[in-house]
Amino acid sequence: xxxxxxxxxxxxxxxxxxxxxxxxxxxxxxxxxxxxxxxxxxxxxxxxxxxxxxxxxxxxxxxxxxxxxxxxxxxxxxxxxxxxxxxxxxxxxxxxxxxxxxxxxxxxxxxxxxxxxxxxxxxxxxxxxxxxxxxxxxxxxxxxxxxxxxxxxxxxxxxxxxxxxxxxxxxxxxxxxxxxxxxxxxxxxxxxxxxxxxxxxxxxxxxxxxxxxxxxxxxxxxxxxxxxxxxxxxxxxxxxxxxxxxxxxxxxxxxxxxx
Amino acid sequence: xxxxxxxxxxxxxxxxxxxxxxxxxxxxxxxxxxxxxxxxxxxxxxxxxxxxxxxxxxxxxxxxxxxxxxxxxxxxxxxxxxxxxxxxxxxxxxxxxxxxxxxxxxxxxxxxxxxxxxxxxxxxxxxxxxxxxxxxxxxxxxxxxxxxxxxxxxxxxxxxxxxxxxxxxxxxxxxxxxxxxxxxxxxxxxxxxxxxxxxxxxxxxxxxxxxxxxxxxxxxxxxxxxxxxxxxxxxxxxxxxxxxxxxxxxxxxxxxxxx
Numbered sequence: 001x002x003x004x005x006x007x008x009x010x011x012x013x014x015x016x017x018x019x020x021x022x023x024x025x026x027x028x029x030x031x032x033x034x035x036x037x038x039x040x041x042x043x044x045x046x047x048x049x050x051x052x053x054x055x056x057x058x059x060x061x062x063x064x065x066x067x068x069x070x071x072x073x074x075x076x077x078x079x080x081x082x083x084x085x086x087x088x089x090x091x092x093x094x095x096x097x098x099x100x101x102x103x104x105x106x107x108x109x110x111x112x113x114x115x116x117x118x119x120x121x122x123x124x125x126x127x128x129x130x131x132x133x134x135x136x137x138x139x140x141x142x143x144x145x146x147x148x149x150x151x152x153x154x155x156x157x158x159x160x161x162x163x164x165x166x167x168x169x170x171x172x173x174x175x176x177x178x179x180x181x182x183x184x185x186x187x188x189x190x191x192x193x194x195x196x197x198x199x200x201x202x203x204x205x206x207x208x209x210x211x212x213x214x215x216x217x218x219x220x221x222x223x224x225x226x227x228x229x230x231x232x233x234x235x236x237x238x239x240x241x242x243x244x245x246x247x248x249x250x251x252x253x254x255x256x257x258x259x
Numbered sequence: 260x261x262x263x264x265x266x267x268x269x270x271x272x273x274x275x276x277x278x279x280x281x282x283x284x285x286x287x288x289x290x291x292x293x294x295x296x297x298x299x300x301x302x303x304x305x306x307x308x309x310x311x312x313x314x315x316x317x318x319x320x321x322x323x324x325x326x327x328x329x330x331x332x333x334x335x336x337x338x339x340x341x342x343x344x345x346x347x348x349x350x351x352x353x354x355x356x357x358x359x360x361x362x363x364x365x366x367x368x369x370x371x372x373x374x375x376x377x378x379x380x381x382x383x384x385x386x387x388x389x390x391x392x393x394x395x396x397x398x399x400x401x402x403x404x405x406x407x408x409x410x411x412x413x414x415x416x417x418x419x420x421x422x423x424x425x426x427x428x429x430x431x432x433x434x435x436x437x438x439x440x441x442x443x444x445x446x447x448x449x450x451x452x453x454x455x456x457x458x459x460x461x462x463x464x465x466x467x468x469x470x471x472x473x474x475x476x477x478x479x480x481x482x483x484x485x486x487x488x489x490x491x492x493x494x495x496x497x498x499x500x501x502x503x504x505x506x507x508x509x510x511x512x513x514x515x516x517x518x
Binding site for chain 1: 332338341359397
């Protein structure tokens with residue numbers, strides 16, 4: 001969606017290692033925004049984005065208009081399944097339908113061998129990977145680890161909405177994930193207990209209105225088996241009017257892992 | 260879906276004229292059948308189908324199992340829009356979602372330049388064409404005219420469900436389309452009046468339980484503009500327990516046209 005930051009640029013570098021030709025799509029996709037969300041105010045800085053991508057050696061930037069992507073009469077949507085009904089899917093009805101639809105379209109148009117997506121949007125990554133598999137799309141979906149600011153805040157185009165006070169407190173998401181990791185390292189394996197431990201961190205940060213903190217199966221987002229080997233912790237909430245998300249994947253010994 | 264008849268074979272011949280390599284999919288697709296429909300009893304005669312296709316010079320027959328097409332965990336569906344809500348879409352909830360989904364999958368797997376579909380499933384043709392356009396699939400959807408039995412009955416794999424008495428009466432669908440054509444030729448341009456004229460034919464055939472007869476815009480299935488140039492008449496109903504459909508495209512002068 002543009003408004004590129006270092007997290008996006010690392011996706012580009014990862015793609016360049018995998019392929020000779022790298023294409024980047026920049027499209028603030030209206031179908032993935034709800035009626036009361038930030039579609040209108042979402043940052044659009046195409047010239048700055050193009051300059052950054054030029055420096056990274058990107059071959060193709062695909063930056064279509066809304067009318068090109070959704071002409072009059074457009075009516076077919078790609079509807080993801082159960083994985084899109086929970087967490088961000090419950091908080092943002094229709095969001096993942098819009099994401100799956102635009103990704104299916106972009107994959108058809110660009111026909112990539114690989115697509116590199118950020119782990120920061122963990123649920124999105126799972127849904128798009130499932131969509132590609134379910135619709136037999138000839139693309140391999142790769143996840144790139146979350147890129148963070150020095151204090152631990154996951155990079156996001158929406159971070160620029162935060163005022164100084166909010167920005168200072170935004171590290172609370174990462175701190176809650178750290179607390180979950182410590183609980184796991186100390187032997188806690190019960191997802192509810194892990195989450196309860198992590199949520200205690202929010203008590204010290206009344207400006208953060210937490211929406212969910214869960215510890216779930218990394219492949220299905222369902223309740224983990226009792227003998228789980230890996231677990232993903234996902235957190236979301238509002239800092240002021242800005243919705244923030246973050247996540248971390250842990251081994252049974254509490255070590256953070258990559259996808 | 261197999262159980263091939265002369266209508267299917269003409270699709271193959273049409274495809275051979277367009278392309279060097281012709282692939283045929285044979286798959287009785289469970290997602291396009293409702294819970295009380297004929298999925299279980301739908302005719303499956305793969306060996307006979309393969310022999311027919313061999314004679315036609317088909318290069319590839321893709322006949323997957325249900326488990327190959329819909330493995331455990333499958334959850335992404337392609338949801339067509341307004342055009343799928345009316346007529347057969349209203350009579351068969353979810354039917355066109357299943358059709359659009361399996362066609363999207365088949366197109367991804369086989370990657371055809373052209374796909375030839377029968378005009379008999381007129382609404383299906385429009386929905387799949389719209390799906391391919393909406394999802395930017397690199398396939399051109401072509402329609403082949405309806406192939407009919409000598410008495411006018413549109414060929415269909417479901418015709419074999421008809422007993423002798425039902426088979427004799429099944430020509431009533433074609434007769435209703437003829438009546439519509441005559442009404443148009445005599446100057447009638449009002450869709451409701453055309454349909455009313457056509458429906459009179461059903462009075463002579465009490466065994467045919469008609470579901471709908473409409474005269475609509477050939478591209479959108481909506482009410483035609485008053486100054487329409489072409490109109491499509493679509494009819495559906497039950498002969499005993501067998502659901503039959505048929506259609507015809509007419510010019511303003513009442514001549515039957517092809518898509």
